[in-house]
Amino acid sequence: MKRVLFVCIGNAIRSQMAEGFARTYGFDIVSPASCGLFPATRIDPKAVQAMDDIGIDISAGFPKHYAAMSRLPFEWLINISGEPIPEPAPARVIEWEVADPVGRAEGDYRIARDLIQKLTLGLVHQIRAAPASQNEVKVTSELKLDRRRRLRKS
Secondary structure (H helix, E strand, O other), X not given: OEEEEEEEOOOOOHHHHXXXXXXXXXXXXXXXXXXXXXXXXXXXXXXXXXXXOOOOOOOOOOOOEHHHHOOXXXXXXXXXXXXXXXXXXXXXXXXXXOOOOOOOOHHHXXXXXXXXXXXXXHHHHHHHHOOOOOOOOOOOOOHHHHHHHHHHHO
């Protein structure tokens, strides 16, 4: 099992979604966890609803602080926060650019969810395809193109 830590600002939306996708799609090869640099008090209900709409239940999750989670061993840290990860990072850092939908319309939550789903599926696919001895996963995406498309629609 590869241990992956998903990090965002509040651990209330994006990182919870990523953890839910990783738990669902990579259940046999990924041990996911999530946390926030400045954790919220609860998971955003719009995030729970957006995930429930596609059959993934994240309602039992709760926000956790990066300081506590970063003490645990991980192979990769997926940074969705848009902020620098405090040094030293507990694992190899991979950056994902996903706009934070907090306080926005439900459609923005679905846009974030769909992008996170695509990125997480790519991560799980690359972990499955990598030889067991390989220690690196290179995650590539068209994030900037996707982001430009979303900004044009706004």
